[in-house]
Amino acid sequence: MPRLLSKCSVATVLWAPAVLLLILDCQGGLTGAVTTRAPPPTRAPPPTRAAPPTKPPPPTKAPPPTRTLLPRAATHPTAGYCVPELCELYNGTHVVNVPHTACGNDGSFSSACGPEPKLLDMSDRRRQLLLDMHNLARSKIASGELAGYQSAAHMPLLRWDNELEQMAALHAKRCQFAHDKCRNTPRFKFSGQNIGYFWIGREFKSHSRRMKSFVINWFREYQDANQSFIDSYRPHPQGKKIGHFTLLVSDRVSRVGCAGVRFLEPNSNRFQFMLTCNYDYNNIFNEPIYQSGPAGSKCPQHRISEKFPGLCDWRDPTNDVESEESTEDDNTLDNNIPL
Numbered sequence: 001m002p003r004l005l006s007k008c009s010v011a012t013v014l015w016a017p018a019v020l021l022l023i024l025d026c027q028g029g030l031t032g033a034v035t036t037r038a039p040p041p042t043r044a045p046p047p048t049r050a051a052p053p054t055k056p057p058p059p060t061k062a063p064p065p066t067r068t069l070l071p072r073a074a075t076h077p078t079a080g081y082c083v084p085e086l087c088e089l090y091n092g093t094h095v096v097n098v099p100h101t102a103c104g105n106d107g108s109f110s111s112a113c114g115p116e117p118k119l120l121d122m123s124d125r126r127r128q129l130l131l132d133m134h135n136l137a138r139s140k141i142a143s144g145e146l147a148g149y150q151s152a153a154h155m156p157l158l159r160w161d162n163e164l165e166q167m168a169a170l171h172a173k174r175c176q177f178a179h180d181k182c183r184n185t186p187r188f189k190f191s192g193q194n195i196g197y198f199w200i201g202r203e204f205k206s207h208s209r210r211m212k213s214f215v216i217n218w219f220r221e222y223q224d225a226n227q228s229f230i231d232s233y234r235p236h237p238q239g240k241k242i243g244h245f246t247l248l249v250s251d252r253v254s255r256v257g258c259a260g261v262r263f264l265e266p267n268s269n270r271f272q273f274m275l276t277c278n279y280d281y282n283n284i285f286n287e288p289i290y291q292s293g294p295a296g297s298k299c300p301q302h303r304i305s306e307k308f309p310g311l312c313d314w315r316d317p318t319n320d321v322e323s324e325e326s327t328e329d330d331n332t333l334d335n336n337i338p339l
Contacts, residue, residue: 080186087182101180105170113175113263120207120260127160129208130258130277133215134158134248135308141222141249143295143310149227153293156254157311161280163187164257168276171195172261175274183278188255192247192282194218199265199272207260207273214275221245230289243283251290252281254314 081102088095109117120126135158144151167183174180177197184191196214224240230249236242247253258277265272283289296304299312306313 083186086184086186086189089182098181100182100184101171102167102183107170107173109261109263110174110176112266113173113261114266115264117173117175117261117263119169119173120262122165122259126208126211127258130211130215131158131160131256133212134256135305135311137215137219138249139305139308139310140219141310142290146222149222149230150292151295151310152249152251152290153296154298155249155251155290155296155311157305157308157313158254158256159314161255161257164191164255164278164280165259166257167191168193168257168278169259171278172259172274172276175261175263175272177274188280190282190284192250192253192279194244194247194277194279196275197272198274199270207262210273211258211260211275215248218244218248227292230292232286233283233289234285246283246289247279249289250279250281250283253279255280 081100082104084097087098087100089098090096138155138158140146141149142152142155163185167185171180171183171193177195179193179195183193194214196211196217198210198213221240221242222245224236225242225245229236229242229246233246256277256279258275260273260275262271262273264270291298295310296302296312300314303313305311
């Protein structure tokens with residue numbers, strides 16, 4: 001009977017003396033009648049007292065929050081650089097994704113670095129040296145002192161950036177003299193890169209001297225370029241290297257971070273040193289490298305650097321590098337360096 005009633009509803013109720021007649025409608029069809037005798041009249045129950053109020057139960061403590069374990073890759077310090085959007089590059093016909101130098105990179109040296117590689121300690125003195133060398137080169141062209149090139153209306157003074165240094169270190173620890181395919185960051189979507197490489201048959205006496213020579217050699221590529229490459233960047237038709245120079249003097253670049261690695265080449269006695277410098281912007285085809293005009297004429301508030309004429313001086317204490325002058329002879333800036 002419970003199963004039947006669960007599928008039925010009362011269609012009609014008829015009263016007769018001592019007989020109750022229910023006609024049930026089960027799933028849309030009448031099933032007949034069920035006859036029962038009417039129950040005898042029942043007496044009303046005696047009045048009952050209301051139950052005394054009960055105390056509310058004590059509050060229960062909320063269960064501790066459950067922790068969700070993230071995949072190992074998501075907790076890696078470089079996992080944020082695995083976002084595909086950071087490395088979408090146009091290859092001339094369509095957009096392709098290329099690997100990011102930091103994605104899945106745990107910071108270890110590669111086998112190409114030999115038995116005892118060493119990441120150069122990028123002290124404040126060395127950072128300042130690299131900043132000064134970059135800004136000296138930029139000042140020379142921005143102020144109109146480089147023959148064959150026009151002065152720059154708005155070329156900012158370079159500042160050091162720790163994230164760019166971190167990306168440069170990950171690249172340098174590959175110990176391969178080749179640009180990585182992608183080093184963009186959420187802040188710098190078009191990050192550029194210059195690299196320098198040197199080897200010698202004995203231990204290095206001075207890394208600072210070598211770092212200075214790298215920047216000088218990058219800048220000297222101006223000898224194979226001219227103002228037309230500044231007005232609209234393009235590869236040299238004869239394949240000559242000019243990209244290090246144009247990136248060095250770009251007015252869209254305002255930050256730099258570098259890292260160096262010293263290592264002994266496997267199966268040889270040659271000591272090698274590689275420097276990687278990453279920038280917050282890159283060379284863009286058919287775009288100007290810098291805007292020509294009177295030196296510093298478009299600097300914000302017309303604030304021009306006193307130490308590096310022609311460069312716009314801007315303040316960002318968070319990323320500025322303040323350091324004392326080095327006491328090493330090869331770690332000081334010589335304004336007469338033949339750039």
